[in-house]
Amino acid sequence: MNQPSQNSTKPESDSPGLKQSAPLEETANNDESTNASPKRSLVSGSNFDRSKPDNKNASTMIDVRDVNFYYGDVQALFNVNLTVPEKSVMALIGPSGCGKSTFLRTLNRMNDIIDGTRVEGTIKLENQNIYDPTIDVVALRSRVGMVFQKSTPFPKSIFDNIAFGPRLSGTTSKSKLTEIVERSLQQAALWDEVKDRLSDSAMALSGGQQQRLCIARTLATNPEVILMDEPASALDPASTARIEDLIFELRKQYTIVIVTHNMQQAARVSQYTAFFYQGRLIEVGPTKELFTNPTEKQTEDYITGRFG
């Protein structure tokens, strides 16, 4: 497969069909979504409706090998090995302080910003090591978007918030920006609520709307991978449900890694789940198997609520 080189800026990110591979998967997903997406059930039995890994032979998007991570002298991640298949949702679960956020931030090198951090091992994004010295971090971050736990709208208008990413890479045409803004807001299921007030401040939106705005903002840069750090932790059940629906929709086009403290949420939105404990990856596998039949004792204890 021919990978675009990462150290050049992303080639023409305007084409919506970013991933050329396997259009068949798209249809497979669509089939499933028609019978799963309209109605969501919180009953635990149907929790796994969406969690079937539906394309077994999907290619690997992220490949993490032997990753150790240090904050100064303190090691926060120990020998993590993990692969995330393309166009799937992987949930990261584990007790507070186990290193989920740290791991997530290694995937788009946001840890670089923190003084005194150090990473060992390799993390490959479509076969390219993102810690290679020749990698351009700016280009990497436009391919691997991130949604933070606390929504962080810019103190600008809704339109300018979404247009920020495309403008960074030099898109100035008003019509093109308008198109991107509308498409991103549609994708993030926010368009209908804000279409009449795009020039209003994004700070005036509700918490749930702000979070969807942040997701839309990330989508506008046309990433391949979206990282989400507890995107729904501060939201009410209705907003949470919308975000979960959204994640389910986004999976058709994007690879998603999501940190969550909510076991039901992990079960509802993800195909794969990774359980972290004290900086170590204890177990990873298809969500349904991990939840119904964990192989490790610690995993079982955690998901049955015996600790954490």
Next chain:
Amino acid sequence: MSNNRGEFNSKINSRHRTSKLFELFCLSAVLLALVVLCVLLFSVISKAWGWVDVDFLTSHHSRKPEDAGIKAALWGSLWLILLTGLFSIPIGVGAALYLEEYSRKNRLTTFIQVNLSNLAGVPSIVYGILGLTVFARMFDMFPGEQQSVMTISLLITDLSIPLPFGPTLITGAMTLSLLILPVVIISSQESLRSVPPSLRHASLALGATEWQTIRSQVLPAALPGIATGVILSLSRAIGETAPLLMVGAASFITATPGGIDGMGDILTNPGSLLEVPFSKYTCMPMQIYNWVKFAKVEFQEYVTSAGIVVLLGVLLLMNATAVYIRMRFQNKIQW
């Protein structure tokens, strides 16, 4: 339990009394400051009454108190502030940006940081001596009676730069810039620090470069704070006398810098703008200081007061600008 409860309540009256006393103390401090300020303002304004008029603003110094004006000093002060701003804003804000946004914390930056705070406390006369050595005399690198002149040919006109600068506006402005730089840097840093880090992270995570993040997120959010700090520092500079005394602001001069005393002059002879930085000059605090030393009682009392009122007027205008910028930009960035 009940014992404790009683003790707790028995003290409650004395606690309220202490609280009340403290409130009274704070109130009297405010009132005292206000009274002193009012008395001062009243006495100055009442003496200046009838002396501050258009003539006072548009005529030069004269031996006769009735004819004396503040024109040269007013223009001198305005140019001084403009040039000081031109020097200190880019350098000060640039340094603050580097220290806050780019540099990683290490021994060198800690050392710089500590010394910035120290420099902010250095008496202004010391900066005067520094300015004298470095700008006015340039370490006596150009010996001889005659001042050497460097001529740079620009397209339409020649720019003549005296070396060393001597007692010219540019010397004064550079000295004042040095004086206020530490405060400009520290207050700019403070405003940059108050920008939430999450804003930077969100921007970087979208694939913005450091500079794009600073330009479109950090600076707009920090601008009101930075502008306020800069303008307050410039207000301090406009009232400075000691360092300018050192670097040789003229006592009495009957010419405005570059011979400009209105927009018309700039339009008819734009070349005169180039002469401004290298003109001899005086400024309002200097002028007031010199009037006080005059024998005639009218000078000591009325002309001086009139000068002070003009100086206060300019200060008030600058502070009003600071408030305006603050409100305007705060509305614009839609928190």
